[in-house]
Amino acid sequence: MRRRDIKATFSMVAVDAETGEIGCAVQSRYFAVGNVVPWARAGVGAVATQAAGVAVFGPRILDQLAGGLGPQEALAAVLADDEGRETRQLGVVAADGSAAAHTGSECLAWAGHRVGPGYAVQGNILAGEAVVAEMERAFLATGGALAERLVAALEAGQAAGGDVRGQQSAAVLVERLGAAAESREGLDRVCDLRVDDHMEPIVELRRLLGIHLVWDALRRATAHHAPGHYGDGVVLLAAAHERFGDDPVLLYDLACFESLAGRSADALAHVRRAIELDPGLRAAIAADSDFAALADDAEFRALVDG
Numbered sequence: 001m002r003r004r005d006i007k008a009t010f011s012m013v014a015v016d017a018e019t020g021e022i023g024c025a026v027q028s029r030y031f032a033v034g035n036v037v038p039w040a041r042a043g044v045g046a047v048a049t050q051a052a053g054v055a056v057f058g059p060r061i062l063d064q065l066a067g068g069l070g071p072q073e074a075l076a077a078v079l080a081d082d083e084g085r086e087t088r089q090l091g092v093v094a095a096d097g098s099a100a101a102h103t104g105s106e107c108l109a110w111a112g113h114r115v116g117p118g119y120a121v122q123g124n125i126l127a128g129e130a131v132v133a134e135m136e137r138a139f140l141a142t143g144g145a146l147a148e149r150l151v152a153a154l155e156a157g158q159a160a161g162g163d164v165r166g167q168q169s170a171a172v173l174v175e176r177l178g179a180a181a182e183s184r185e186g187l188d189r190v191c192d193l194r195v196d197d198h199m200e201p202i203v204e205l206r207r208l209l210g211i212h213l214v215w216d217a218l219r220r221a222t223a224h225h226a227p228g229h230y231g232d233g234v235v236l237l238a239a240a241h242e243r244f245g246d247d248p249v250l251l252y253d254l255a256c257f258e259s260l261a262g263r264s265a266d267a268l269a270h271v272r273r274a275i276e277l278d279p280g281l282r283a284a285i286a287a288d289s290d291f292a293a294l295a296d297d298a299e300f301r302a303l304v305d306g
Contacts, residue, residue, distance in 0.1 A: 008108070008165050010123030010131055010157045011037060011048035012139060013093040016146045017118060021190065022046045022095055023174030025150035027202055029163045034171025034194035042188035043177035045071070045094040051107045051124045052087035061092055071100035071120075089113070091120035095177075116140075121153065127161025134160040147174045147191040151209055154202045169194070170201035172209065183219055190216070214244050218253055225257075233257035248278035256290035264294060271303055282306055 009028035015021070024038035024046045039058030040046040045065040049057040057078050064074035071092040079085040079102065086104035091113060093099040101113035101120040112129060113122035114136050121135045138156030142149045150172050158167070174191040193208045195201040217240035224233035237254040244250065251274035258267035271291075275282050285291060286304035294300040 008125035008163050009033060009037060009050045010121075010126060010135065010154070010162065011050060011091060012119060012121040012135055012150055012153045013038075013040075013046040013048050013091045013099070014119035014139065014146060014150060015046070015093050015095060015097055016149075017097055019146065019176060020095070020178070021146035021174050021176045022093065023146055023150060023172065023191070024048050024091075025147075025154050025170070025172040026050070027154050027158065027162065027167065027170040027205075029165035029168045031169060032194070032196040033169040034173070034196070038171055038173045040173050040175045041066070042175035042179065043095050045092060046173075046175075048091040048120075048122065049088070050122070051089035051104065051111065052084060053090075054082075054088065057088075057090060061090070065092075065094050070094060070098050075100055075102050089122055089124050091115075091122045093118065093120055123157070123163075125164055127164055130160040131157045131162060145174075145191075145213070147172050147193075147209060147212075150174070151202070151206055155206070158202050167199070167201050169196050169198070170205045171195065172205060182223065210244070214240060214247050214250055217244075218250065221253060221257065225260075230257050230261040234261050234263065246273060246277060248274045248281060251277070252281055252285065255285075256288065259291050259293050262293070264297070267291070267294060268297070268299055268303070271300065275303055279306075 011026035013024045023040045026037045036055040037050050041062045047058045047061045060078050061074045086106040089103045089107050091101045097118040099115050099120040101115050101122050103111050103113050107124045110126045110128050111124035114132050121132045134156040135153040139153040142152040171194040175188045176190050179188045179190045180186050195204045198204045221233045221236050234257045251270045255267045255270035
């Protein structure tokens with residue numbers, strides 16, 4: 001029965017030196033792996049605890065990092081009195097980019113890890129070493145936010161054979177110091193997505209990440225909803241629109257900022273497209289005070305009155 005609790009998995013912990021984002025992504029033939037393997041703390045570090053993993057090792061290692069130990073020392077401190085340490089696998093990265101990993105000698109083959117500046121990638125019960133090698137390659141070759149790079153690593157690992165037992169769950173967790181001040185949520189968590197049970201969990205995780213990135217742009221734009229800042233909101237949402245395409249809610253919010261910024265022609269074009277994609281937005285647009293500057297425009301009235 002003990003083998004059923006083996007978190008056969010591949011994971012990556014990493015930090016983005018430019019943005020300060022730090023996090024972990026994981027996939028496994030294990031139910032709800034996101035509840036037990038990935039751990040992150042803004043400004044401190046990220047941990048993956050797997051194989052015959054012990055979830056509490058995650059926060060314990062983060063506490064050690066916060067107390068001033070480096071990743072290797074933090075690993076050693078937590079495993080020192082652990083009689084099962086040779087069945088454990090852990091990856092650790094600190095906010096300063098230092099990283100370390102541990103693959104116990106009793107982890108089920110193939111098991112191993114790779115460590116580089118700002119990241120550690122590890123896996124057990126894998127198709128072979130190519131899984132972690134491809135994860136490392138994809139992470140280093142991919143641009144975008146840290147969550148995107150981590151999910152790209154999962155995709156590459158799965159393409160290289162992944163967990164020999166198959167797929168079931170996946171997750172990505174990212175935090176950034178200072179993010180708490182950017183929203184009313186009061187948390188430094190910037191991305192926390194989990195797929196607990198799915199035939200293709202990484203594919204589903206990628207889909208959810210796409211939704212998250214759009215909504216994150218909408219969230220960040222709200223900070224610019226004030227006189228003198230509307231143009232900044234236009235720039236942010238226009239960039240998101242160029243990248244993610246015609247999402248109706250994104251178009252709605254972009255049109256709001258354009259209307260407030262005095263860009264009536266652009267606002268009308270985006271209102272028109274938003275309603276084409278989702279006619280249910282018509283009533284909300286008609287009642288939205290952000291479009292006060294367009295209230296007497298005949299084309300706008302025709303659009304919202306249907």
